[in-house]
Amino acid sequence: MYGLFLRHFYLITRSFPRVLDLVYWPTIQITLWGFISNFFATHTTYYNNAVGVILTCAILYDFLFRTSIGFNMLFLEEIWSRNFTNLFIAPMKIGEILTSLVATALIRALIGLIPAVLLTSPLFGISILDLGIFLFFLFLSLYLFGITLGILVSAGLLRYGPSFENIAWSTMFLLAPFGCIYYPIEILPEVFQKIAYLLPLVYIFEEARNILINQTVDIQNIYYAFIWNGVYFVLSIALFYYSFNVAKNKGTLINMGE
Amino acid sequence: MKNLVEVKNIKKNYGKNEAVKGISFNIKEDEILGLLGPNGSGKTTTIGMLLGLLKPTSGEILINGQKLEGNRIEILEQINFISPYIELPKKLTVKQNLIVYGKLYKINNINERIEFLSEKLRLENLLNSITGELSSGQKNRVSLAKALINEPKVLLLDEPTASLDPEVGDFVRSFLEDYKKEKKISILLASHNMNEVNRLCKSILMMKDGIIIDEGNPKELINKHGRKNLEEVFLKLSRSKNELN
Helix, strand or coil, X not given: CHHHHHHHHHHHHHCHHHHHHHHHHHHHHHHHHHHHHHHHHHHCCCCCCCHHHHHHHHHHHHHHHHHHHHHHHHHHHHHHCCCHHHHHCCCCCHHHHHHHHHHHHHHHHHHHHHHHHHHHHHHHCXXXXXXXXXXXXXXXXXXXXXXXXXXXXXXXXXXXXHHHHHHHHHHHHHHHHHHCCCCCHHHCCHHHHHHHCCCHHHHHHHHHHHHHHHCCCCHHHHHXXXXXXXXXXXXXXXXXXXXXXXXXXXXXXXXXXX | CCEEEEEEEEEEEECCEEEEEEEEEEEECCEEEEEECCCCCCHHXXXXXXXXXXXXXXXXXXXXXXXXXXXXXXXXXXXXEECCCCCCCCCCEHHHHHHHHHHHCCCXXXXXXXXXXXXXXXXXXXXXXXXXXXXXXXXXXXXXXHHHCCCCCEEEEECCCCCCCHHHHHHHHHHHHHHHHHHCCEEEEECCCHHXXXXXXXXXXXXECCEEEEEECHHHHHHHCCCCCHHHHHHHHHHCCCCCC
C-alpha cells in the first residue's frame, strides 16, 4: 500500500503542472464564487449576509469534487501511463489497491482544500470554521461520497475500459443539480426532490446552511448523510469487485495496458 | 526437474469466440519454453491467464504446485512479466519506479536488490534518470529489472527484445540465459524472433487458432518439417491448415 502511495507521491512532486492543477481549480473556483457571492450580497436584500453560506457551500462542494476526481485521476494515471497491467499483476489484493487510492485521494483533496480555506478569510472575511466541530462530520461525509463516486467510476473503467473516461469527468456535474448545493431542496420540482433525498448531498448542504443561518444543529441530517453514504459506499465496493471479475472474464485488464 | 508451471486443458472463450481451445503444457525449472504463433493465435490470452488477468473458461493452472484459482496473490508474488506493450510510469526516475515495485512486491532489502539488478543490467548510471526519457534499450533493461525485482520463480516474457538494436538484444538474451541458469527459474518466452527462440529455448510450442499445432525442440521441428530453419517451420505451420501432431 505504501508502495502505491509512493508511486503517486513521486509523480506529483516531480511535476509542477500536477501540483498547480491541485491548487489551481479550487482557488479559481473559490475566488469566482466569492465574487459572485459578494455581488448577491450587495445587490439584493435577500442575499444580504449570505456570502458566508454560499462560499462555505462552494468550498464543501469543491472538496467533494476534488476527492472524487482525485480518485479517478489516480486510476486514469495508470491507464494513461500504460502501467495498468503492471499494477494488476503485482501481488496486491483489491482491498489494498482501493485503500491506497482512498488514502492518496484524501491527501490530494486536502492539498487543494487548504489554500482555498486560507484564501476565503483575507479575501472575503469569511471562515468555513464557523461551522464548528460539525465541519469535521460534513467533510467526512463529503469525503466518503467523493470516494464512493470515485470507486463507482473506477469500476466502470475496469468494466468498460478507457472509453468510460468521460464519465469520470462528468459524474459530479450530473449530480450537482440534485445535491442542492447552493439552494434549498424546495427549489427543486417534487420528482427531483424525491431523487435528491436518496443522496447524502442534500442532507450535508441543508445542514451546512442550517448551522450558518439558524445557528442550530440538526443531528438527523448528519445521521441521514452517513446512512446513505454507508449504503452507497458498500454498493460501490461490491460493484468494483464485480467489475474486476467481469474484466477478468472479458480481458479488459490485458487490453487496458495496450 | 520439477514442473514450475502446469497448464491443464485451459480454454478461454470471449462470447462465441474461442480464443484458446484447450491447451496443456508444463514448464520445468531451469527451462525456457518458447511460445510461437501468428498474431491472434492465442499467445497473449494464454499469458493473460497465467498472470491471473484473465479467468480461463475451463481448465486449471498450477504455479509451483499451487492452483492459480484461489491463490492469486501468493502466486503473483512468485511470477513476473515483461512486455513492450506495458510501461513503467514515465515521470518517475528509474530508482523511484524500482522502489515502488519493490514495495508492491514486499521486498525487504529493496536497496540491495536495486543495487544488484542495476549492476547486472548496467543501470547504475541511469538510476536517477527520468524513465520516460530513456532510449528503448534502456527502458527495456529497466522493465527487466522491475520484472526481476521479486526474484520470480516464473518469468513470462512477451517479445522481450522487440524494437531493440542487435547489441542490446544480444545483451538481454545473454542476461536471461545466465539468470535462468543461476536461479533455476522457468521462463515462458513469446517471441516472433526465431533466432532468439532458437538460441534460448530447448522446447517450443507452436500455437495457431487457439490450439497447439506442434511442439518439440527447435532441431526436431526443423528436421520433422524438412525446413532449413525455425523461421521456415513457423511460416509453414502458420500457413497450413491446423494439424495436431
